[in-house]
Amino acid sequence: MDRIVFEREAPPxxxxxxxxxxxxxxxxxxxxxxxxxxxxxxxDTTADLLIVGGGYxxxxxxVRAKERNPEKSVVLIEMNRIGWAAxxxxxxxxxxxxxxxxxxxxxxxxxxxxxxxxxxxxxxxxIEQTVSxxxxxxxxxxxxxxxVAIEPHQIEWVSGEPVALNESEVRKQINSPTYLAGxxxxDTTAxVHPAKLVSELARVATELGVLIYEQTPAEKVRRDLRVVTPRxxxxxxxxxxxxNAYPGxxxxxxxxxxxxxxxxxxxxxLSAKQMKSIGWSARQGVSDLSNQFHYYRLTADNRxxxxxxxxxxxxxxxxxxxxxxxxxxxxLLASHFFTTFxxxxxxxxxxxxxxPIDSSSRFCAFFGxxxxxxxxxxxxxTGLGVGxxxxxxxxxxxxxxxxxxxxxxxxxxx
Numbered sequence: 001m002d003r004i005v006f007e008r009e010a011p012p013x014x015x016x017x018x019x020x021x022x023x024x025x026x027x028x029x030x031x032x033x034x035x036x037x038x039x040x041x042x043x044d045t046t047a048d049l050l051i052v053g054g055g056y057x058x059x060x061x062x063v064r065a066k067e068r069n070p071e072k073s074v075v076l077i078e079m080n081r082i083g084w085a086a087x088x089x090x091x092x093x094x095x096x097x098x099x100x101x102x103x104x105x106x107x108x109x110x111x112x113x114x115x116x117x118x119x120x121x122x123x124x125x126x127i128e129q130t131v132s133x134x135x136x137x138x139x140x141x142x143x144x145x146x147x148v149a150i151e152p153h154q155i156e157w158v159s160g161e162p163v164a165l166n167e168s169e170v171r172k173q174i175n176s177p178t179y180l181a182g183x184x185x186x187d188t189t190a191x192v193h194p195a196k197l198v199s200e201l202a203r204v205a206t207e208l209g210v211l212i213y214e215q216t217p218a219e220k221v222r223r224d225l226r227v228v229t230p231r232x233x234x235x236x237x238x239x240x241x242x243x244n245a246y247p248g249x250x251x252x253x254x255x256x257x258x259x260x261x262x263x264x265x266x267x268x269x270l271s272a273k274q275m276k277s278i279g280w281s282a283r284q285g286v287s288d289l290s291n292q293f294h295y296y297r298l299t300a301d302n303r304x305x306x307x308x309x310x311x312x313x314x315x316x317x318x319x320x321x322x323x324x325x326x327x328x329x330x331x332l333l334a335s336h337f338f339t340t341f342x343x344x345x346x347x348x349x350x351x352x353x354x355x356p357i358d359s360s361s362r363f364c365a366f367f368g369x370x371x372x373x374x375x376x377x378x379x380x381x382t383g384l385g386v387g388x389x390x391x392x393x394x395x396x397x398x399x400x401x402x403x404x405x406x407x408x409x410x411x412x413x414x
Contacts, residue, residue: 004290005150005178011338011345019334019349020265025325028266028305028351029195030088035202038082041213046235047075049400050227052218052249053242054078055087056389057378059201061240063130064393066208074210075234077227079217079246083198086244086385089355091264091295091307092197093145093285094387096124096188100363101384108362112410119407123391124190130390136200139193139300144186146170146284150178154289158183174286175279176340189285191297192386221249225374238400240393241377244358244385246319250370250377257380259319259356263329264307265337266299266351270344275302277343294336303350306337311357324354357383365392369399376400 024031049065049072051058062076078084098120099105105113131140148170149155158164161183165173170182202212219228227234227249241248248254270278285297287308294308310329314320330352338345360366360380365388367378376396381388391407398405 006336006339009178009339009342010335011342015338015345016331016334019338019347020330020352021348023265023330023349023352025353026351027089027195027353028299028303029092029193030083031351033193033195033199035081035083035088035195035199038202038212038214041077041216041229041232041234044233044235045075045211046073047211048072048236049074049238049240050225050234050236051076051240051242052227053244054082054202054212054214055085055242055244056197056201056385057244057392058240058242059087059198059205060390060393061242061396062205062210062212063201063208064390065397066205066210068397070208074205075236076205076210076212077216077218077229077234078212078214081214082202082212083195085246086355086357087198088195089264089353090194090383090386091285091297091305092192092194092386093295093297093384094124094127094190094192095145095384096120096387097384098123098364098388098391100382104363115406115410119391119410120387121188124188124387127387127390128190134200134204136197136204138197138200140190141192141283142187142190143282143284144184145189146173146286147183147185148176148179148286148288149181150288150290152180155181157289161185173279173282173284175277175343177342178340184284190387191283191285193300194386197386218249221375223371225371237374239375240396240400241375244379244381248377248379250375252370253377253379256366257358257360258313258317260359261310261312261314261323261326261354262307262357262383263310263326263333263354264305264352265330265333265349266306267304267344268348268350270302270304270347274344274347278341294340304337304341306333309333309336319356325352326354329354357381359383364388367392367395367399373399373402
């Protein structure tokens, strides 16, 4: 079997080791802009709507609930810190797709795909409008995504795209010897600072009247919708579960997803000379077309975030901090980075991190209700939830309201 480009053009071992020598096991986003702290719930309380989970899905649910009905009392509880899990550890690709890409969408929902694509594009537009309306500092850049062919058989996959680039054209965008062709989707992806998006969603939610509590895990939900936490109980009329890769309150969901660990590196800030050597003036997000793919992007201070490839499942679906420092995965990422950008040999990585993705067999979110439609949930985003989490919030709120909407009609049975 032919070797892939990352095996054919691997850098020397000492280059890899030197690049990682000073890196810290910490998420760059949370390290550079940690979200503010919120109190722990100490006293029993009530709410029209209780949201369990302080990531994007929970925070968007809180914001959208108050925008839709300002009189509704909303409480959000988070077992750790807001944004500490996937919402603070992702690459910051806010994608319009609700189906984890066109191919997956057309394969699974050929008759509904056009509507799903339209709703996804509208959702991204509304995210941008929300950022503008509330003055949210999230480093929002709607630069699109460049999909790159790095093996000969992948060239035909991009040849029919609206903005198809040949080898010389794609290398004018970003200078990598691994690029053979590419396709640039210019309007369907925005790049954001993940931790800042968490902080700003929480800010907007609290300004709208939402009460947020951290270090408040939900231990059980009783039949009357009383949710028990270590120090207090929340009695709610409705509940949204937004725990994704982490244990939820419904046993039925325990086997619906599997947690798969993703690994990420960020470099030190690049110099002007280094930036000139790679180009990248349009600042697109990038993804290669391999089955085991990489995703990468520039940060505001011109670091390169480089992640993906390895997707590691641990027996029994276990989730633990012990799995986050997997040396072989970080070394493999570093090797692939220098194959992609050999002109950056000598660059150091400052941060390395990982975390579990809630992966589902359909590769995108699914929805449901429980307790006579008084509990709604969404999970299974499979790594593409930065944008889709807002859409999921509206689907869950529609279900709780008993509303007959295009969202609920289209997604019924799916």
